[in-house]
Amino acid sequence: MNDPSKMKHDCSNQKECLQLLQAILDGEATQAQKEHFMKEHLDSCMPCYQNYHLEVAIRDLLKKKCTREAPQELIESIKKQIQQNLRA
Numbered sequence: 001m002n003d004p005s006k007m008k009h010d011c012s013n014q015k016e017c018l019q020l021l022q023a024i025l026d027g028e029a030t031q032a033q034k035e036h037f038m039k040e041h042l043d044s045c046m047p048c049y050q051n052y053h054l055e056v057a058i059r060d061l062l063k064k065k066c067t068r069e070a071p072q073e074l075i076e077s078i079k080k081q082i083q084q085n086l087r088a
């Protein structure tokens with residue numbers, strides 16, 4: 001269980017974190033990278049935790065898109081949210 005009050009609210013290398021979590025979700029990260037990031041980082045880093053869930057949501061939508069259930073605007077709005085998190 002994540003305890004939001006104990007989590008960091010800023011990430012010093014959020015861009016690298018985002019790239020790493022995208023690699024993990026795309027199955028391109030090593031097992032060690034994956035374990036370290038998921039267990040050590042996501043539990044303590046709020047922006048990366050949020051980005052992780054946004055990326056998962058995008059991948060779910062993209063999967064549904066194959067069956068024409070996912071509206072493109074929804075995917076775009078989630079992507080924008082991630083960009084905003086990066087700038088914050």
Ligand SMILES: [Zn+2]
Pocket residue numbers: 011012013014017041045047048
């Ligand atoms: Zn982070």
